[in-house]
Amino acid sequence: MAMLKALVVDDASFVRDLVKRTVRQRFPVIETMDAQNGRRAQSLMSRTAFDLVLCDWEMPEMSGLELLQWMRAQPQYEKVPFIMITSRGDKDHVIEAVRGGVSEYLGKPFSPEGLSKKIIKVMGRKLKDAMDHSGKSMASPADAFKESATLLTRKPEPAATPPVSEPSSPPAAGNAATPRPAAGRGTMSLASVRFAESTLKSVVKDINLTEVRVIAKRDQVFPGILDQAVVDIETGEGQMARLNGYVHQLQAVDKRQDTDFVSVTIRFVDEDPKKLEDLSRFIARFRAGTP
Structure with missing residues (x-):
């Protein structure tokens, strides 16, 4: 039976599912819920008490930083661990998150092992006591990652624009350090x-x-x-x-x-x-x- 509650916030359903599966596999005492943006997360947090928040930065309606700032202004969430999981890893954004009261910062893409270490670090004794009380053992992060493979192989939505056609001839071996641009293009992207x-x-x-x-x-x-x-x-x-x-x-x-x-x-x-x-x-x- 789960003894702790975690909220996973990300606009990409794939990422939410990956985080939730990793948490469930590694920490069976943590029950997970999810939200697609900060506004939805704010609504859930107003009705349910969470022990941990794992959140993306860039989301529509309310960003992860805005959710963090709101959360730290609430007495019940002033000290609840908040892990920012984001592709924005430059120094300025890390500093901004630290000033906002973030507990830990995890860059995308992340490994199950990396995520697990961050959770253990911010949850500390509270997580250990819950695991000891339940008699549960921590599953291997690799197992969680293998289970998540089914998420990765889902058929994507049809593309809104067709792919750019490929030139018939590939780059020749031994050319410069990067391949030549596609035919008809003046620059390489x-x-x-x-x-x-x-x-x-x-x-x-x-x-x-x-x-x-x-x-x-x-x-x-x-x-x-x-x-x-x-x-x-x-x-x-x-x-x-x-x-x-x-x-x-x-x-x-x-x-x-x-x-x-x-x-x-x-x-x-x-x-x-x-x-x-x-x-x-x-x-x-x-x-x-x-x-």
């Missing part, structure tokens, strides 16, 4: 794809509202199929889109065993209208071949 343990420098080859396909040099550290990913793309005017997703496909660019380039397809899971709007603008510029 670069992307950094972040994983739990590495970052992949790449060039955008095809993109639509459902997924992106990038080309990367083989001499980098590559992820595994179904690994979580965050795709960082410059969308123009100094703005950066941080798109959450997972690895759908890895494929050699050509049939040679010593090929220099690998194609990586990332399926998006974000449901934030603002992110989709930014992505749509980037796709329009990508198709036009403008920076």
Whole structure:
């Protein structure tokens, strides 16, 4: 029987399900509920007492930072642990979250082990006493991650725009450090794809509202199929889109065993209208071949 309550807040249902499954597998004494944005979370927290909040930063209606600030102003939530789980890991945002009263900060993509360590750190004795009282043992974080694989393989919604067509010839081996741009484009669109343990420098080859396909040099550290990913793309005017997703496909660019380039397809899971709007603008510029 669950003795503690945790609230998981994220606009992407995939991320909410992944966090909840990890928590249930690792900490069976914690019951989880979820909300798709800060406004919904605020409503739930006004009716139910929670012992832990795990929250994204960028969400429609009310952001994670706004929820944190509201929460710290409530006597019943002044000291309740709040873990910010977000792709915004730059120093300024970390400082802003700390000033807002965040308990811990976990960057996306995260591993089940990393999430578990943060929960143990912020819950402390309260979690240990609950686990001891229930006689439950902590499951392996790897087990939780394996169980979540079914979430990753769900069929995505149809793309709002078709993918950009691929030139017939792949980049030649031994060329410069990055692949050539697609035919007819005056510039290359670069992307950094972040994983739990590495970052992949790449060039955008095809993109639509459902997924992106990038080309990367083989001499980098590559992820595994179904690994979580965050795709960082410059969308123009100094703005950066941080798109959450997972690895759908890895494929050699050509049939040679010593090929220099690998194609990586990332399926998006974000449901934030603002992110989709930014992505749509980037796709329009990508198709036009403008920076």
